[in-house]
Amino acid sequence: MGRQPNISYQKRKRTDSELTDTERKLYDVVRSKEDMGIWTGEMKKETRLQDPEFTKILDSLVKLKKIKKFVNIKYNKRKYFIAAEFEPSKELSGGVWYTEEGKLDTDLIHGLKVLCKKLIVRENVATSESLTEFINKSGVVNVKCSKEQITEILRCLVLDNEIVEVKSSEIGVFGKISGGTPSYRCSNKEGDPKVGAMASFPCGACLRINECTPNGVISPMTCVYYTKWLDF
Amino acid sequence: MVGQNGIMLAVNIISSHFGILVSKVCECLLRKGSLTIQNIVRFTELTPQQVKHSVLVLIQHNCVQAFSFRSDEDDQGGVPKGTHYVVIFENILHRLRFAKFSSIVSEQLDKESEELLEGLLQHGRLTLEQIILRALSKRNEGDCAIQDVLREKISKLVSEHFVERCPPSEPSVRLQDGDNSTRKRGTKSASFVRTKTLEQKVITAAVSLKRFDFTMNTGADVISEANALRKPANVTVGEKRKVEALEMDDGTIDEKDILWRANFEEFICHLKQKACIASVRSRLDDEVGVTLNAVLDATRGPEKKVKVENSVPLSLDAIFEEVIKSEEGRCMTKERVDLALSQMGCHPTTIGTKASYSVDVKNIIEIARKEEVESLISKRYGKDACRMFKLLWKNGELMETDKALYFFPISDTAFVNKNEALKSLSNLGNDGYLQMEKPVSQGAQSQFLLWKVNKSSLGEHVFDEMCHAALNLRLRLAYELEQEHEILQLPKHKRIGAEGKRYERIRDVNILLESSLMKLDEALMLFHDY
Numbered sequence: 226m227g228r229q230p231n232i233s234y235q236k237r238k239r240t241d242s243e244l245t246d247t248e249r250k251l252y253d254v255v256r257s258k259e260d261m262g263i264w265t266g267e268m269k270k271e272t273r274l275q276d277p278e279f280t281k282i283l284d285s286l287v288k289l290k291k292i293k294k295f296v297n298i299k300y301n302k303r304k305y306f307i308a309a310e311f312e313p314s315k316e317l318s319g320g321v322w323y324t325e326e327g328k329l330d331t332d333l334i335h336g337l338k339v340l341c342k343k344l345i346v347r348e349n350v351a352t353s354e355s356l357t358e359f360i361n362k363s364g365v366v367n368v369k370c371s372k373e374q375i376t377e378i379l380r381c382l383v384l385d386n387e388i389v390e391v392k393s394s395e396i397g398v399f400g401k402i403s404g405g406t407p408s409y410r411c412s413n414k415e416g417d418p419k420v421g422a423m424a425s426f427p428c429g430a431c432l433r434i435n436e437c438t439p440n441g442v443i444s445p446m447t448c449v450y451y452t453k454w455l456d457f
Numbered sequence: 458m459v460g461q462n463g464i465m466l467a468v469n470i471i472s473s474h475f476g477i478l479v480s481k482v483c484e485c486l487l488r489k490g491s492l493t494i495q496n497i498v499r500f501t502e503l504t505p506q507q508v509k510h511s512v513l514v515l516i517q518h519n520c521v522q523a524f525s526f527r528s529d530e531d532d533q534g535g536v537p538k539g540t541h542y543v544v545i546f547e548n549i550l551h552r553l554r555f556a557k558f559s560s561i562v563s564e565q566l567d568k569e570s571e572e573l574l575e576g577l578l579q580h581g582r583l584t585l586e587q588i589i590l591r592a593l594s595k596r597n598e599g600d601c602a603i604q605d606v607l608r609e610k611i612s613k614l615v616s617e618h619f620v621e622r623c624p625p626s627e628p629s630v631r632l633q634d635g636d637n638s639t640r641k642r643g644t645k646s647a648s649f650v651r652t653k654t655l656e657q658k659v660i661t662a663a664v665s666l667k668r669f670d671f672t673m674n675t676g677a678d679v680i681s682e683a684n685a686l687r688k689p690a691n692v693t694v695g696e697k698r699k700v701e702a703l704e705m706d707d708g709t710i711d712e713k714d715i716l717w718r719a720n721f722e723e724f725i726c727h728l729k730q731k732a733c734i735a736s737v738r739s740r741l742d743d744e745v746g747v748t749l750n751a752v753l754d755a756t757r758g759p760e761k762k763v764k765v766e767n768s769v770p771l772s773l774d775a776i777f778e779e780v781i782k783s784e785e786g787r788c789m790t791k792e793r794v795d796l797a798l799s800q801m802g803c804h805p806t807t808i809g810t811k812a813s814y815s816v817d818v819k820n821i822i823e824i825a826r827k828e829e830v831e832s833l834i835s836k837r838y839g840k841d842a843c844r845m846f847k848l849l850w851k852n853g854e855l856m857e858t859d860k861a862l863y864f865f866p867i868s869d870t871a872f873v874n875k876n877e878a879l880k881s882l883s884n885l886g887n888d889g890y891l892q893m894e895k896p897v898s899q900g901a902q903s904q905f906l907l908w909k910v911n912k913s914s915l916g917e918h919v920f921d922e923m924c925h926a927a928l929n930l931r932l933r934l935a936y937e938l939e940q941e942h943e944i945l946q947l948p949k950h951k952r953i954g955a956e957g958k959r960y961e962r963i964r965d966v967n968i969l970l971e972s973s974l975m976k977l978d979e980a981l982m983l984f985h986d987y
Contacts, residue, residue: 298875319875329874381872384847419739421832422980423919426973428926430836435888437929439465445929446936455937455966 296327460921518581624663770813
């Protein structure tokens with residue numbers, strides 16, 4: 226029997242059951258780690274596969290969309306993989322405030338902080354619910370923010386002395402907010418805290434103060450920071 | 458507890474005021490605890506005469522108190538019999554604050570009272586006769602009328618508690634386990650903790666009931682009496698005590714025997730009130746400051762203690778009455794006073810039908826301390842580290858670095874990159890600003906780290922570091938003045954050209970270092986005395 230004519234060869238998408246034994250072995254290792262994922266060094270150790278075969282199988286699983294790469298914010302130079310059906314845990318990815326590259330999304334955080342502060346100044350007093358609703362409706366931010374995210378931003382503003390957290394008394398400016406609800410208003414004296422006594426001269430900023438002694442290598446008489454400070 | 462830097466600062470102060478011999482004795486007492494003269498001689502390797510004179514100088518300036526141990530049993534358990542000497546660390550540091558004490562008297566009373574106080578600050582302890590003679594020597598007049606005016610001024614200083622009688626020369630303290638630091642001495646710092654407790658006991662035992670007893674004896678002319686024959690100098694201690702006991706029998710005080718000194722506790726009370734008001738003024742607003750001043754003024758009773766945690770409960774009417782006594786308060790309404798009280802977190806407590814307000818002074822001091830530490834951390838470790846510190850202070854409990862297994866993670870709440878968070882927290886932990894814990898689960902140490910602010914140990918650590926910084930400022934100032942000694946001696950007409958510039962520089966350096974030291978001293982009091 227000769228070859229059947231006119232039947233063209235077509236690449237068929239492989240299914241889960243059609244993984245090769247080595248592919249299956251590697252996939253099972255990755256999948257067993259669930260949302261914690263695994264890095265390539267650990268994979269090699271557990272499967273006892275060596276390059277170049279390991280790389281070939283890994284690429285194949287990625288192409289098959291069985292596994293995906295992600296950045297572990299703690300070890301951002303290592304290549305981490307996770308089974309496609311899982312999402313990396315918040316602990317590894319950094320959560321909503323981290324970009325896919327594993328970096329803190331400072332632009333988004335700063336933008337939301339400025340926006341929340343402006344809205345509180347405008348409204349005199351606001352709750353996390355009212356701020357979340359306004360921010361999501363206005364479309365100023367191109368991602369949808371949860372109430373929890375906005376609460377985190379507000380907590381950070383409180384730590385920065387930009388706003389203060391108060392409980393609604395239902396009187397005056399709190400009229401529309403039910404009693405006892407955590408609310409936020411601008412602080413009387415906002416911005417950077419006043420410079421303390423210790424922070425206003427070199428010893429306050431010095432990281433080597435523990436090594437400084439009257440007759441030591443580092444001493445107040447020979448201190449370069451003092452010399453610079455007293456250079457009128 | 459006072460750390461090594463506190464001791465070094467105290468020794469430096471004594472050394473610059475009284476010289477190296479006295480500072481050696483002082484350092485020995487600071488490091489070893491209470492000692493007898495024989496033991497001081499043994500530890501310092503000075504001659505008995507040198508030690509005796511040095512101790513007398515320290516007693517004269519209220520830096521050392523003599524005492525004896527009182528034991529129920531005959532056997533004193535190895536404690537050397539006789540007089541022991543304990544150093545009063547706080548009184549040494551108060552020497553940095555004499556200018557502040559003088560200005561309080563100048564503000565509250567008058568310039569003449571300030572001069573009288575200066576005599577006591579300069580000489581440590583003086584009899585009434587000596588105080589008057591010193592004041593008269595500064596004037597050209599010295600008649601009886603002037604002397605009576607001076608006596609009246611001293612009487613006022615005593616009634617205002619700015620001046621007090623010196624404590625008994627040798628109070629006895631009940632002997633308890635751990636009191637004998639020469640017998641059971643552990644580490645240097647541990648021995649200091651024990652000594653500190655003993656120091657407090659001695660101070661308490663030395664408080665006399667007649668502390669502020671001043672009955673004026675008008676009409677006596679100290680100048681003519683001073684010229685007359687004086688009592689023989691070799692009066693024994695026992696005889697002197699008898700004289701002290703009998704002195705009030707005729708209703709007047711003995712001007713030649715009773716010693717008077719500045720009451721540092723009263724000045725610290727005043728400075729604490731000022732610090733509280735300055736703190737609320739900068740954190741909240743001026744009206745809150747005026748209201749707090751009124752509350753604290755109304756609170757001040759006959760028993761003036763520094764470590765007051767709450768002001769005396771007062772009605773809103775009583776507070777308002779006090780507020781309008783001041784010029785700033787006159788433009789305030791009752792409603793604004795009420796608002797100022799609520800801004801301080803002071804809400805009314807109703808007992809029966811009357812509502813009263815009591816300000817949490819301890820909380821105001823704690824906030825002021827927190828602001829000082831925050832400012833230091835922000836400058837030294839950056840804003841992110843400061844935010845994490847604030848979070849931990851506010852939370853008051855253990856928190857995890859970056860994981861949220863059992864606790865809330867610090868890095869997420871403070872919006873700090875997780876890697877940076879661990880680095881900053883470790884730096885703060887290593888430098889004594891945070892306490893780190895590694896929880897142990899099922900016998901093995903966990904991977905995650907827990908952090909918290911331990912407020913009491915943090916306070917001690919910051920105070921010790923401030924003592925180090927104060928010592929550095931003093932050493933640098935002394936060094937700068939020594940370097941430019943010749944320039945400072947130049948007469949005015951020769952301060953031209955390069956010399957003139959050097960003179961201006963050293964003058965500015967002096968001002969800057971002195972003002973920094975004064976400001977730092979306020980922070981030292983905030984962490985140690987309030």
